Amino acid sequence: MPEEKTLSAEKPATVPADKKPKGPEKGPFSKPELIVFIQDALPQAVVEAYSFLGQDFITANKAAFIELAELLKDDPSQDYALLEDLTAVDYPQKEKRFELIYILFSLNRQNRLFLKLSAAEGETVPSLTGLWELANWAEREVFDMFGIRFEGHPDLKRILLPDGWHGHPLRKDYGLEQQDQQWIAENIELIRPQSHLGIPSNQEIDHLNSSAAKSTSAG
């Protein structure tokens, strides 16, 4: 297979540490009583809790993640009834490259809580489909785009890309113009046998491309 163009895989110009723009810093978690409450019920659940730009983040422990989500959802004092979104970010340089982000919303108190979970390449993550129906399609999208598997998902398959596709586009090592050439060759037929209405056929386009390549390499 020819080398693919990988636009985004080019390393972005790294910003020297002293020239990085100064910005808001992580602060202490704004609701310490929530952390106390969680630690009473699930001592192992919280790895880290912090606040950033008014957003409360809890980095959770995978072993107690479902219990934590269930506690936050069903306990009347917390009542995070809505899972607003579920997504992931890829940090290839980290030991556990994926960071999953769960956004919970409390309809009664109108505030958000962000749960974070790390996952290494090939590691499975517990599925929240038992708690929220939204998790079904959201987890399918994360699987499709990042290749993270969710344990306990009823029907984990690709959702936006075709079923037989290889690769997970939102990973950082997946190029912007990268395509699954094998899938395309097997599934897409764009054969126009002869010129029609002045539109060149595929063979003519190939011929033009190859002659253009020759002339540029000669010059």
Add this chain to the structure above:
Amino acid sequence: MNRDTLLSSHELVVNMGPQHPATHGVLRVKLVLDGEKILDCEPVIGYLHRGIEKLGESEDYQKVPPHIDRVDYTAAVSNVLGYVEAVEKLLGIEVPPRANYLRTMMTELNRLASHLIWLGTHALDIGAMTVFLYAFREREEILKVYEAVFGARLTYNAFRIGGMAEDVPDGILDKVREFTDYFPRRVAEYEQLLTGNRIWLRRTVDVGKITAEEAISFGLTGPPLRGSGVRWDMRRAKPYAAYADMDFEIPIGKNGDTYDRYLVRMEEMRQSNRIIRQTLDRLPDGPVRAKVPRVIKPPVGEIYHAIEAPKGVLGYYLVSDGSSKPYRLRIRPPSYFNLAALKKMIVGHLVADAVAVIGTLDIVLGEIDR
């Protein structure tokens, strides 16, 4: 073939779409039917996937909005508002009040335009053709305003990080005021055609019902959630732009059926009109754009900002690594999660109701597939 096989009933799998006028784009729904009755359904999406989240990672912050315009192309102003506000939050930029008011005005006009498309196409799907022509008559007036303000009719690249690109041209505010004068009468016209119409009632009442608990579990937002009786609107829950100053009501339904969602959206149009009037009456003077650096490099960090788009809660999760391009741009599309509830809403109904329910969810495939 003997007589028994000819007359026996079979489960039949029918592909509705991807090229079907009532699916509002390239949506394919696999329907398992017994006669006219839907036994099971599975939406198949992705035909319009353009990788906008991936594209966002390859563009400078200022160059992302044209891509965002194409997410929900019937409400491009709302889309861009959510994105630029997320970036502004990350940068810590205060937007001048006049810009905030103009943004609110333009976004509410966009809600009207989007709801008018919904109304026209939804009614057309069910068989009421006249409403379509009426709805597009008013939408045209809104597009004329957009053409004067943004210079485009569909994808506007409406706002800049820090405010508006420029102030609105002379005379356009009078045009908007004139529009808001007669628009409530036009809503009454649509209602006259549909609200008490016996055919409309037969096609919508008790069709596609969903309870409040189910709606919350599926993450339905916008009119589909409010139609089930949950009074939740991001404009009130987490006010953005100038919504904190606005006086408006959040209509809710009772039964969570297609008819209630219709009533909710009709009332939302009246409320949007009220908000536009308020922005016109109280529009402050002053600059329309804050001082913004030429190269935008937000500090390292992440931000989630959500707005109430016409279809529901539209959220942006932005991760910055300190460079001039977003490290990760996640778009939380309302239509995507609203469509996920389709199966729950149409199983047990007739095939013709599938068209009504797809219409009432007000999905846009550009947003679902991104």
